[in-house]
Amino acid sequence: MTAARSRDRATWGTVREELRARGMRWTPQRRQILQVLAATDGHITGSELLERCRKLDPATTPSTVYRTLDVLEELGVIRHSHGLDGREEFHVQPVAEHGHLVCSSCGASREIDAAQAAPIARAFRRTHDFDIFLDHLTLAGRCAACRAAQAG
Amino acid sequence: MTAARSRDRATWGTVREELRARGMRWTPQRRQILQVLAATDGHITGSELLERCRKLDPATTPSTVYRTLDVLEELGVIRHSHGLDGREEFHVQPVAEHGHLVCSSCGASREIDAAQAAPIARAFRRTHDFDIFLDHLTLAGRCAACRAAQAG
DNA sequence: CGCCTTACTGCAACTCGTCGCAGTTGCATC
DNA sequence: GATGCAACTGCGACGAGTTGCAGTAAGGCG
Incomplete structure (x- = not known):
């Protein structure tokens, strides 16, 4: 497992508090998605993320993954742009625009x-x-x- | 029906010859798709085009429409870019990049x-x-x- | 520790778009 | 006008992503 260079551990840890501050919840599913994102450098698409989550837990469902991505983008934890095919690609590092x-x-x-x-x-x-x-x-x-x- | 300002009639007419010159065929389906495109100003997505074609002929199928768009793009008759949501939008006027x-x-x-x-x-x-x-x-x-x- | 509110999950159905395949048909040639 | 090749169409299945809904569970509060 390559270490996450993207955000340091402390920063990922704040997500839970950021959720709570907005009346949102910290669930096992979100925890796992964050874990996969933390181990990701650079970019990832929704379906790639889904696939990686399923490796950890085959019960992962698409809707949860896509909805969580939306939530994380709202929090500013990730951002998306579009690849050449128009597919959304999420940036794990909001370090710089x-x-x-x-x-x-x-x-x-x-x-x-x-x-x-x-x-x-x-x-x-x-x-x-x-x-x-x-x-x-x-x-x-x-x-x-x-x-x-x-x-x- | 607003007139097609995009390409003049003569230019649309050449499509048939451009197809033939490449060993491709002029079919009723392609003729109809061109007809709808000729009546379109500006941009159109695949699904919008499909919908408009279905108004003329309810038997129109998605695969034919999408494949024809690819062919027309290869001929340079149309071009696509991506909207904010990443969806392909086709430009009817290749007048200028x-x-x-x-x-x-x-x-x-x-x-x-x-x-x-x-x-x-x-x-x-x-x-x-x-x-x-x-x-x-x-x-x-x-x-x-x-x-x-x-x-x- | 247990209750209660409501955010969240998972399901199922749906949209948009793609692809392989079998049957059709444009069109070139005779 | 008939024939034959291969480009094209339409079908059905699929992948990516979205949405409404009913049931589940996070977590605040007593």
Whole structure:
């Protein structure tokens, strides 16, 4: 089991209190989902999470997993963006707002951090009077390697 | 029936020849799907298209509609991007590469044209060595009106 | 410790979209 | 106009994700 680099243990521990503070409940199912998320680095889709939960407990049901993801997103514990196919991908680390750059050819993915995106966000604010949510952003394109491979 | 401003009639008419040129066939089902698309301005999802086709012919089946959309995209007749929920949205007008700006609060949508996006594309080319496909781009955010309404 | 409220779970049914397969039919050729 | 190939259609089953509902259980309170 690779250790969770995403959030440190203490931070995951606060989820229980955050739930309680909102009148929500700490259940075995939620505890298990959190456990799987804590062991996840980077991104995970709903169905991947469901699958991993089922390895620990085959009785896990889809609706509970998807509803828990919604709750955790409301708490700010996770966030989602969309992959190239439009599928939701959840980020386990809300450490910093960031977007994604995904290559349509090879599927390689890189992050865009807030600093890099700032000039772009400013541009849209100025030209379109529009605030961009970087978190939700996935840009499709072609990476350098695929460009070289395809077009010489 | 609002006239199709998207492509002029002549352009739609070439689809049949484009299909034939690739060894593909002109079928009543495809003819009807094209007819519905020709009467569509802007964007449409697969299920919306299916629904409209069923109004003309209740026997229309999902697989034919979705497969035809793929074919038409291959021909360059339509293109898709993803809405905020990740659902595919097809653009009927391939007149110009463009992206979208969608407000998470009110759903309002604006287009980003190639000229506006050019500096951004250049930036990613330079900093990440990555070519962005503007067509596929949908930026989530908050429009001026919603910002004003929510945050004074 | 037991009660009570209500958030939560699990089920079943549903939507959207995809895929393999068998039967159909466009269309090129004779 | 008939023939034959293979692209296409429609079917049925499936996977991902959502929702309403009835039953379960978290956890606050006495």
